[in-house]
Amino acid sequence: MMYDIVIIGAGPAGLTAALYAGRAEKRVLVIEKENFGGQITFSPKIENYPTQMEISGSAFAEQLLSQVQAQNVDVELDTVTGISRDENGFTVQGDYAAYQGKTVILATGAKHRVLGLPDEERLVGAGVCYCAVCDGAFFRGQKVAVIGGGNTALQDAILLSELCEQVTIVQNLPVLTGERILQARIEKIANIKVITEAKVTALCGESALEHIEIQYDNGLQEQLAVNGVFVAIGQQPDNDAFASYAALDDYGYLIADERCLTDTPGLFVAGDCRTKAIRQIVTATADGATAALAACRFLDGQ
Ligand SMILES: Cc1cc2nc3c(=O)[nH]c(=O)nc-3n(C[C@H](O)[C@H](O)[C@H](O)COP(=O)(O)OP(=O)(O)OC[C@H]3O[C@@H](n4cnc5c(N)ncnc54)[C@H](O)[C@@H]3O)c2cc1C
Numbered sequence: 001m002m003y004d005i006v007i008i009g010a011g012p013a014g015l016t017a018a019l020y021a022g023r024a025e026k027r028v029l030v031i032e033k034e035n036f037g038g039q040i041t042f043s044p045k046i047e048n049y050p051t052q053m054e055i056s057g058s059a060f061a062e063q064l065l066s067q068v069q070a071q072n073v074d075v076e077l078d079t080v081t082g083i084s085r086d087e088n089g090f091t092v093q094g095d096y097a098a099y100q101g102k103t104v105i106l107a108t109g110a111k112h113r114v115l116g117l118p119d120e121e122r123l124v125g126a127g128v129c130y131c132a133v134c135d136g137a138f139f140r141g142q143k144v145a146v147i148g149g150g151n152t153a154l155q156d157a158i159l160l161s162e163l164c165e166q167v168t169i170v171q172n173l174p175v176l177t178g179e180r181i182l183q184a185r186i187e188k189i190a191n192i193k194v195i196t197e198a199k200v201t202a203l204c205g206e207s208a209l210e211h212i213e214i215q216y217d218n219g220l221q222e223q224l225a226v227n228g229v230f231v232a233i234g235q236q237p238d239n240d241a242f243a244s245y246a247a248l249d250d251y252g253y254l255i256a257d258e259r260c261l262t263d264t265p266g267l268f269v270a271g272d273c274r275t276k277a278i279r280q281i282v283t284a285t286a287d288g289a290t291a292a293l294a295a296c297r298f299l300d301g302q
Contacts, residue, residue, distance in 0.1 A: 003029045005295050006092050006101030008080045011038020012281045013271025014107030015064045016288025017295075022071025024296045029099055030068070031092065033079040037061025038109050039235075039272070040281055042131045044159045049281050057133070060281070080108075082241045089266065103266040103295040106242055106254060107288065108273045110235035115147065119203045127209025129230050132156035136230075139164050144228040145212060146170070147200055153232035154178035154186055160230065161189045168224060169194045170214060198222075203229065237273050249275050260291035268294050 005021045007014045010032035021028045035041055043057030052060070069075075078094035085091075089102040112130040114120060120128055129135040132146075136159055144164050146157045149171030155178075160167045169176070169186070174197050176183050186192050195214065201221075202213040212229055214222045237252045246262040246269060247255045253276075254269040256262055262269060270287035272279040 009107035013284040017292040020292035148232035154182040
């Protein structure tokens with residue numbers, strides 16, 4: 001089947017693009033590789049999306065997905081490995097099938113950044129975690145560290161403080177960089193300790209994590225006994241598969257401006273996968289709408 005619009009990625013950007021394109025009565029396919037809703041499903045609490053005083057990431061994603069499913073939109077669970085283009089449009093290659101679209105919207109988001117330490121991969125699932133919402137409950141009553149000092153790290157620390165005996169935030173900068181409101185909350189929680197100007201240099205343990213080694217900027221070193229470490233040091237994109245049709249910046253983000261256009265006619269980008277200043281749901285959904293309407297204009301002009 002030839003779709004009007006194939007959307008790659010079902011996070012807030014991709015799903016919002018599907019909502020707009022579905023309402024414009026285009027034939028739409030959304031392809032998602034693992035998690036309908038995207039990164040936001042890992043957030044315990046969203047408090048900054050207009051109209052929502054407080055909502056969990058998974059509830060937000062469920063509502064958005066139901067809104068999309070009320071439109072006549074197809075969805076597939078598949079990992080897209082590349083795209084190609086000919087005079088009819090695009091072929092989107094997945095692990096299981098190839099899909100045809102007159103236009104494509106890339107909404108592949110970003111994924112968590114790793115520390116890059118020698119034993120990190122070996123200890124994943126044995127103390128090394130990247131998602132407090134998913135794995136926090138495994139560390140009930142235990143000691144954990146959160147690596148990072150931005151919004152995600154602070155939200156993770158608050159969530160973990162309700163489950164764990166002790167939470168230590170390890171931040172490489174002199175100050176925490178997350179929102180003031182989160183920092184103020186952290187200051188009032190007795191079982192959260194904050195260490196600044198310090199880097200984790202080793203993750204140690206045989207069959208499971210036993211302690212981490214910390215190097216302070218002033219040269220001091222410390223061993224911190226923890227059962228779990230939650231890495232929250234930001235995101236990185238994974239766009240190499242699309243680089244022959246859309247240029248990437250030095251960090252691997254797809255280059256596109258507020259109009260969500262690429263240099264390839266019929267190819268659009270939306271959300272965290274593109275160059276932008278602020279990566280949040282509100283900017284991702286705005287991009288989804290912009291990209292979908294740009295794709296509709298492109299199709300209607302054909
Ligand atoms: C823990 C956490 C808390 C957050 N809290 C907030 C908050 O409170 N408020 C806020 O505004 N923002 C928050 N954010 C940020 C917000 O989640 C992101 O800005 C938003 O999800 C970006 O949406 P997106 O659709 O661009 O990308 P994503 O949400 O990353 O979705 C991209 C989707 O594409 C899929 N995909 C990627 N590659 C492929 C492929 N090759 N084939 C098929 N599918 C693919 C991925 O599996 C994913 O589902 C938080 C993020 C995290 C991780």
